[in-house]
Amino acid sequence: MSRNHLLGAALLLTLAGTANATSFIVTTDAVVGAVAASTDATSDVSSSFRDDKIVQAxxxxxxxxxxxxxxxxxxxxxxxxNHIRHQAPTLQASDAQLAQAILAL
Known part of the structure; x- marks a missing residue:
């Protein structure tokens, strides 16, 4: 192989590795952001409604x-x-997040 082919192959491998690393970082950031949002919603609900009879039931x-x-x-x-969303209208949580928060109480 000529020197140009080897340099070209090395450059392509470097670019591919950078693209994969960037993709991994973006994916990781998205997952961490989603988990943080879910955790925030869960902690908001669990601390506010721990003793609430409607939620406990x-x-x-x-x-x-x-x-x-x-x-x-x-x-x-x-x-x-309905009770949670009425008591905390600014809470942005899905039904699944609220159900998990109720279980975590």
């Missing part, structure tokens, strides 16, 4: 919701979702 429904990946939505859980 929804624990079994929350377990069913999480276990069925959102397929089973009990009446007590729906009531707890």
């Amino acid at each position: 929804a624990r079994d429904d929350a377990a069913s919701f999480v276990g069925s990946q959102g397929e089973i939505r009990g009446a007590k859980l729906e009531s707890a979702f």
Whole structure:
């Protein structure tokens, strides 16, 4: 192989490694951001509603919701979702995040 071919191959490998590293960093940042948002929502709900009777009554429904990946939505859980969103209107959490937070209480 000529020297130009070897330099070209080395350059391509370097660029490919950089692209993979950049892709890994972007993916990692996205995952960490999503986990942080979920953790923030969970801690906000768990600290505010630990002794709330409506939320505590929804624990079994929350377990069913999480276990069925959102397929089973009990009446007590729906009531707890409405209650939490009414009490904390600025909370930006999905139903799945709220159900996990209720289970974490």
